[in-house]
Amino acid sequence: MLKSKIISYFVLLACVVTSAAIADESNSFDLSLQELLNVEVTSVSKQKQPLSSSPAAIYVVTSEHIRNSGATSIPQVLRDVPGLHVAQIDSQKWAISSRGFNGRYNNKLLVLMDGRTLYSPVFSGVYWEVQDTLMADIERIEVIRGPSAAMWGANAVNGVINIITKHSADTSGGYAEIGAGDYEQGFAGFRYGSTLSDNATSRVYVKGHNKDSLEHDTQDLGDYLVGPSASVDKDNGWTHLQVGGRVDIELETGTSLMLSSDWYRTQMQQTSYYPTLVGPSYLEYNSDEVNSDGFNLLSKLTKALSPTSQYSLQTYYDYAKRDDDWYGFSSETLDIDFQHQLLVGQSHNIIWGLGYRFIQDDFDQSTIIVSSESESTRTNLWSAFVRDEITLIDNELWLTLATRVEHFDYTGFEVQPNVRLMWQLNKKNNLWASVARAIRTPSRVENNLSVNAQNIPPSVESPLVSIWVAGNENYQSEEIISYELGYRVTPAKKWSFDSTIFYNDYDQLRSALNSTTDFSTFPNYISQYLTFENDLDGYNYGFEFSSMWAATDDLQLKLNYSFIQNEFGENQSQNTDAPEHMLSTMMDWSITDDINLNLVWRFMGDAYVINTNDLSTKTIDSYHGLDIGLHWAVTPDVLLSAFGKNLLHPAHLEYEGENYQLPYRVGPSYYIKATLTF
Amino acid sequence: MKSLNSSRQLLYSLLVVGTIFFPRASMAQNAFELKAALTYNFAKFTQWPEARLNPPSAWKICFFGNQYHDSFLGLSDKKIGNQSVIAIELSEISQVGQCDVVFVDTNSRELTHRLLLAVDNKAILTVSDITGFAMQGGMIEIVEQDKRLFFKVNMQVLEKSGLTISSQVLKLALDVKR
Numbered sequence: 001m002l003k004s005k006i007i008s009y010f011v012l013l014a015c016v017v018t019s020a021a022i023a024d025e026s027n028s029f030d031l032s033l034q035e036l037l038n039v040e041v042t043s044v045s046k047q048k049q050p051l052s053s054s055p056a057a058i059y060v061v062t063s064e065h066i067r068n069s070g071a072t073s074i075p076q077v078l079r080d081v082p083g084l085h086v087a088q089i090d091s092q093k094w095a096i097s098s099r100g101f102n103g104r105y106n107n108k109l110l111v112l113m114d115g116r117t118l119y120s121p122v123f124s125g126v127y128w129e130v131q132d133t134l135m136a137d138i139e140r141i142e143v144i145r146g147p148s149a150a151m152w153g154a155n156a157v158n159g160v161i162n163i164i165t166k167h168s169a170d171t172s173g174g175y176a177e178i179g180a181g182d183y184e185q186g187f188a189g190f191r192y193g194s195t196l197s198d199n200a201t202s203r204v205y206v207k208g209h210n211k212d213s214l215e216h217d218t219q220d221l222g223d224y225l226v227g228p229s230a231s232v233d234k235d236n237g238w239t240h241l242q243v244g245g246r247v248d249i250e251l252e253t254g255t256s257l258m259l260s261s262d263w264y265r266t267q268m269q270q271t272s273y274y275p276t277l278v279g280p281s282y283l284e285y286n287s288d289e290v291n292s293d294g295f296n297l298l299s300k301l302t303k304a305l306s307p308t309s310q311y312s313l314q315t316y317y318d319y320a321k322r323d324d325d326w327y328g329f330s331s332e333t334l335d336i337d338f339q340h341q342l343l344v345g346q347s348h349n350i351i352w353g354l355g356y357r358f359i360q361d362d363f364d365q366s367t368i369i370v371s372s373e374s375e376s377t378r379t380n381l382w383s384a385f386v387r388d389e390i391t392l393i394d395n396e397l398w399l400t401l402a403t404r405v406e407h408f409d410y411t412g413f414e415v416q417p418n419v420r421l422m423w424q425l426n427k428k429n430n431l432w433a434s435v436a437r438a439i440r441t442p443s444r445v446e447n448n449l450s451v452n453a454q455n456i457p458p459s460v461e462s463p464l465v466s467i468w469v470a471g472n473e474n475y476q477s478e479e480i481i482s483y484e485l486g487y488r489v490t491p492a493k494k495w496s497f498d499s500t501i502f503y504n505d506y507d508q509l510r511s512a513l514n515s516t517t518d519f520s521t522f523p524n525y526i527s528q529y530l531t532f533e534n535d536l537d538g539y540n541y542g543f544e545f546s547s548m549w550a551a552t553d554d555l556q557l558k559l560n561y562s563f564i565q566n567e568f569g570e571n572q573s574q575n576t577d578a579p580e581h582m583l584s585t586m587m588d589w590s591i592t593d594d595i596n597l598n599l600v601w602r603f604m605g606d607a608y609v610i611n612t613n614d615l616s617t618k619t620i621d622s623y624h625g626l627d628i629g630l631h632w633a634v635t636p637d638v639l640l641s642a643f644g645k646n647l648l649h650p651a652h653l654e655y656e657g658e659n660y661q662l663p664y665r666v667g668p669s670y671y672i673k674a675t676l677t678f
Numbered sequence: 679m680k681s682l683n684s685s686r687q688l689l690y691s692l693l694v695v696g697t698i699f700f701p702r703a704s705m706a707q708n709a710f711e712l713k714a715a716l717t718y719n720f721a722k723f724t725q726w727p728e729a730r731l732n733p734p735s736a737w738k739i740c741f742f743g744n745q746y747h748d749s750f751l752g753l754s755d756k757k758i759g760n761q762s763v764i765a766i767e768l769s770e771i772s773q774v775g776q777c778d779v780v781f782v783d784t785n786s787r788e789l790t791h792r793l794l795l796a797v798d799n800k801a802i803l804t805v806s807d808i809t810g811f812a813m814q815g816g817m818i819e820i821v822e823q824d825k826r827l828f829f830k831v832n833m834q835v836l837e838k839s840g841l842t843i844s845s846q847v848l849k850l851a852l853d854v855k856r
Contacts, residue, residue, distance in 0.1 A: 250815075253815045
C-alpha cells in the first residue's frame with residue numbers, strides 16, 4: 001500500500017510539474033523585462049520545419065537538420081529530402097535526381113549555391129564531389145521538385161537545389177569540428193567570423209577530409225569484365241581541401257554588398273576502363289589519380305529603392321578544372337545577373353531580370369574522346385525573365401505568370417513559360433496547380449565531341465567494330481511540359497501534410513539511333529558512329545507525400561513517400577528511370593536539453609541504370625537503411641556526436657556510373673565528431 | 679492484488695509518458711514566446727510622440743515570420759496604458775505603415791533592406807533577432823547567448839524617429855549605440 005501511495009504521490013507530482021510547465025508557456029507576457037532576461041531559453045533557436053506557402057513542390061532542409069544529421073557533405077544531407085533519389089556510386093561520386101532521369105551525369109537538375117550555378121552546362125550535370133562548403137555555414141537548402149526554369153533558368157527541368165549559406169553576421173566567433181570513423185577516415189573544419197567595422201562582418205573557413213574507398217565485388221560486374229579487371233587496383237578513396245570566406249557590408253540604410261570566395265583541391269583515386277584495339281578483350285582497365293581544382297569569386301549588391309522596390313546585381317567568376325584519366329577539362333565562367341523586384345498597386349508582385357553568362361572551356365582530347373572543334377570553345381548565354389504574382393482575391397487566390405527567354409549559342413532562342421495558381425481555401429488547407437515548360441540545353445559532348453563507347457571484338461562475320469557516339473551541331477534542347485497539382489493541409493497545429501501529383505511530358509529527348517560506318521581502316525577494324533539526335537519522347541507521372549508531426553517541442557516525426565511511373569520507349573540513350581517507391585521516416589528527439597537523438601530510416605525501391613557504353617539495362621536491387629545520430633552537448637560550447645550510417649543492411653549497390661566505371665558497394669559506416677564554438 | 683499491479687503499471691506508464699512528453703519542468707521557456715514577450719515589453723517602455731497618443735487608439739504590434747504566429751497571438755488580451763494590443767502578421771513591407779511596432783524574425787533577413795527604408799524617420803519601433811540588426815539601422819536587436827536573451831539598442835535611430843526608450847530599459851541593454 002505504501003508503495004502505491006508513493007507512486008501516486010510521484011504521479012501527482014509529475015502532473016503538477018508538467019501542468020506548471022504548460023501553464024508557464026502562456027505566462028511570459030506577465031513577466032517583467034528583468035525577469036524575461038533571466039529566463040532560460042529551452043532549445044537554442046530551435047527551428048520548425050518551415051511550411052511553404054509557395055505554389056510549388058518545395059522542401060527546405062534547415063541548418064538544424066544539417067547539424068543533427070551529421071552529414072559531412074551536401075549529397076549526404078540530400079538523402080533526407082523527400083522525393084529525391086540520392087545514390088552513391090563510389091567513394092566520391094553521386095547520382096542525384098528528382099522525378100527520374102538519375103545518373104552520374106544527370107542533366108535535368110539545376111543546382112546553385114548562393115546564386116552561383118554548380119551545374120556545369122558544358123557537360124550538363126553536377127560534379128557533386130567538388131561542391132562543398134563548411135556544413136555548419138549553410139543556412140538552408142531549398143529543394144524544388146518539378147520545373148522552375150522561368151525563375152531559375154534552363155536545365156531546371158526536374159528540379160532545383162538551392163544552397164544558401166549564412167550571412168556572416170550569423171557566424172561570428174570561432175567554430176571548430178573534427179571527426180573520424182571507418183569510411184570517414186578523418187575530417188576537420190574551422191571557421192572564424194569577426195566584425196570588421198561598424199557596418200561590416202566577415203568569416204573565413206577551411207575544411208578538409210579524407211574518405212576511404214568503397215568495396216568492389218566482382219559479382220556486380222558483367223562476366224566479360226571480370227577477367228580484364230582482375231588485377232587492377234580498385235582504390236577509390238579521396239581527399240578534399242577547401243578554404244573560403246565571405247564579407248557582408250551595409251553600405252547605407254537599405255543597401256548591402258556581399259563578397260564571397262572559395263578555393264578547393266580534390267585528389268581522387270579512380271579505376272576506369274577504355275575500349276582498345278588490342279585483343280582478346282579489347283578493353284583495358286586503369287587506376288589513376290584524378291585531380292580537380294576550383295576557384296570562385298562572387299559579389300552581390302542589393303539595394304532597396306523604396307519600401308516596394310529593390311534590385312540586386314550579382315557578378316561571379318568561376319574556374320573549375322578536372323584532369324580525368326581519359327580527358328582533361330577546365331572552364332571559366334563569368335556571370336552577370338540583374339534582378340528587380342517591385343510591388344505595383346495592391347496586387348502585383350513583379351520580379352524581372354536580365355542575365356549574361358560567358359563560358360570559355362578547354363578540353364584535352366584522348367584516344368577515346370575527340371573534339372570536332374578546337375580544344376577551347378566559347379559560349380554565350382543571354383536571358384531575360386519576368387514573373388508577376390497577382391493577388392486575385394486577398395489572402396485567398398493568387399495567380400503567378402512567368403516566362404523566361406534565353407539565347408544560347410548552340411540552340412538559339414528558347415522560351416520557358418510557367419503559370420501557377422495558389423488557392424488558400426482557409427487557414428488549414430491550400431491547393432496549388434502549375435503548368436510549365438522547361439528545356440535542357442545541349443552539352444559540349446552532345447554538340448561537338450565524339451566518344452569511343454565500346455569496341456566489339458571481331459568475329460567470323462565481322463572485323464573489330466569501334467563504336468562511337470558522336471556530337472551533332474544540330475542537336476537541340478530537350479523539352480519538358482509539366483503539370484502539377486499540390487495540396488497542403490495543417491489539420492492541427494502540430495500536424496502538417498504536403499502532397500503533389502505530377503505528369504511530365506518529355507519531348508526531343510536524346511537519341512543515338514542512326515549510324516554511319518567508316519570503312520577506311522578495314523580490314524583492321526571499322527568504326528561506327530552513332531549520332532546524337534532528338535528523336536525520343538516519353539512521359540512519367542507520380543505522387544509525392546510528406547508529413548510532419550511535432551509531437552512535442554522536443555520530438556518531431558516525419559514520414560515521406562514518393563511514387564513514380566515511367567513510360568519511355570526502348571533504346572533510350574540516357575537513364576529515364578527512378579525507383580518506383582521511395583519511403584523514409586525521420587525522428588528528431590531532444591531527449592534532454594543536452595542530448596539529441598536523430599534517426600532516419602529509408603527504403604529505396606529497385607533502380608535501373610543504363611550502361612551508355614553498350615546500352616544494356618541493369619537492375620539495382622532495392623535496399624533499406626538506418627542512419628543514427630546521437631549528440632551530447634557537454635557544455636553549451638562543446639558538442640560530442642556519434643553517427644552510424646546505412647545500418648541494418650549489408651553492403652549493396654546504390655547505383656552504377658554510366659561510363660567506364662566499376663561498381664562499388666555502400667555499406668554500414670560509423671564516425672564520431674567533436675564540435676567546439678568559441 | 680492483480681488490480682493493484684495493473685494500476686501500478688498504469689501509473690508507471692503515465693509517469694513514463696509524462697517524462698517523455700513533458701521532460702522540462704524548469705523555468706525554461708521557448709524562445710518564440712520570450713521574444714514576443716520582450717517585444718511587448720519594449721513597446722510598454724517606449725515614450726511615443728504626442729501625435730500618436732492623441733487621439734488614443736489600440737496598439738498595433740506587427741510581426742513577420744509565421745513561426746511566431748502562436749506566440750504573438752498571446753498578446754491579444756494585453757494592454758498598454760488603457761489601450762488594447764492587436765497582433766498583426768504581415769507578409770509585405772508595404773503594410774508596415776499601420777504598425778506601432780514591427781518585429782522581424784531572423785529568417786526574414788532579406789526583408790530588412792526595404793523595411794528600414796519604409797520605417798525611416800517614422801515613429802515605428804523596430805525589433806528583430808537578426809544578428810547585426812541594430813548596426814544596420816534597426817532599433818532593438820534581441821541576442822541569444824548562453825541560453826539567455828539579451829538586447830542591443832540603437833539610440834541614433836530611435837532619436838531620429840522621435841521615440842524615447844525608458845532609461846530603465848537602457849540599463850538592462852547589452853549594448854547601446856549612441
